[in-house]
Amino acid sequence: MPGSLLIVTAPSGAGKTTLVGGLLERDANVRLSVSYTTRAPREGEVEGVHYHFVDVASFRGLRDRGEFLEWAEVHDNYYGTSKSWIREQIAAGSDIVLEIDWQGAQQVRRAFPDAVGIFVLPPSFDALEARLRSRGTDSEDVIARRLLGARGEMRHVGEFDYVILNDALEEAIADLIAIVRASRMRCARQRERHPEYFDFLEQD
Numbered sequence: 001m002p003g004s005l006l007i008v009t010a011p012s013g014a015g016k017t018t019l020v021g022g023l024l025e026r027d028a029n030v031r032l033s034v035s036y037t038t039r040a041p042r043e044g045e046v047e048g049v050h051y052h053f054v055d056v057a058s059f060r061g062l063r064d065r066g067e068f069l070e071w072a073e074v075h076d077n078y079y080g081t082s083k084s085w086i087r088e089q090i091a092a093g094s095d096i097v098l099e100i101d102w103q104g105a106q107q108v109r110r111a112f113p114d115a116v117g118i119f120v121l122p123p124s125f126d127a128l129e130a131r132l133r134s135r136g137t138d139s140e141d142v143i144a145r146r147l148l149g150a151r152g153e154m155r156h157v158g159e160f161d162y163v164i165l166n167d168a169l170e171e172a173i174a175d176l177i178a179i180v181r182a183s184r185m186r187c188a189r190q191r192e193r194h195p196e197y198f199d200f201l202e203q204d
Contacts, residue, residue, distance in 0.1 A: 001192045003094040004183050005086070005112050006030075007105045007160075008176075010120035011150035012075070013132040015166040019120060020097055022173035023180065030095045030180060033086060036062065039077035042137050070100060070107035075145060079104065095180065102156040116183045117160035118176065123167035125151070 010016035024030055036052045038059050047053055054062075059078045063071055071080035081098060089096050098108060109115055122128040128150060132143050157163055162179050166172040183189070191198045 001093055001189075003090045003092070003096060004180075004189065005090060005108070005115040006095065006097045006180060006183065007108055007115050007117045008097055008099050008120065009102050009105050009118070009156075009160065010166075011122070011128065011153045012146045013128050013135070013150075014120045014122045015131070015169070015172070016099055016120045018169065019164070019166060019172055019176050020099055022169075023097065023176050026173070026177060027180060030097055031089060033081055033089075033096050033098045035098075035100070036068075036080045036082070037077060069111060070104040072101055072103040072107075074101050074103075075142070075149070081108070095184075102153055102159065105159070114188070116162070116179065118162045118164065118179055119154075119157045119160040120164050120166050120172075121154060121157065123165060 008016050008020055020032065024032055034048060034050070034052060036054055036059060038054060038056050039051075041047070041051070041053055045051065056078065059071075059080065062068060063078075063080060067083060068080035069083040069086055071078060073079075079100065081100065081104065086096060086098075098104070100108070105117060109117065122131065125147075129143075129147055132138065132146055138146070164172050164175045164179075
């Protein structure tokens with residue numbers, strides 16, 4: 001039975017990476033798609049685990065050869081998702097989570113209309129600014145640009161199936177887990193999982 005594709009989108013600092021990490025720790029059937037990026041690794045990030053870190057020329061080469069399911073330029077860096085890897089994992093029955101921006105989500109939904117879209121919002125705009133500053137990884141100029149773009153990003157929330165307000169972390173993780181479990185109970189998925197049952201129901 002093929003797996004599901006889950007898209008998690010949020011403005012920078014809303015906590016999507018932490019939420020997805022909580023999901024992966026609690027559900028062994030979910031795998032994270034490792035994107036390609038041209039940005040520099042942050043402290044603690046590991047090549048092949050958090051991202052595939054490549055230079056701009058390499059990224060553009062992959063893009064021009066049609067290797068990406070989606071790609072986007074965000075805050076002066078490129079991000080992209082391997083098309084072949086996603087298709088292989090889904091065909092093998094894995095549920096795959098994509099952490100991508102709203103532009104990438106639009107591209108993915110065109111290729112995978114059944115993908116589940118999840119948008120993570122911060123509890124407030126002030127809280128978002130506080131989180132960005134507390135990370136201590138970005139300059140004031142970068143923080144200002146991220147905040148400027150965040151409102152525009154959040155206006156795309158209506159394009160997604162589910163919205164999580166990330167105020168209390170454990171509650172937000174539980175909400176994400178509930179969405180993933182619900183996606184497995186969709187009629188089309190259950191039909192694929194139990195074809196003999198549905199065949200019996202449709203008999204005259």
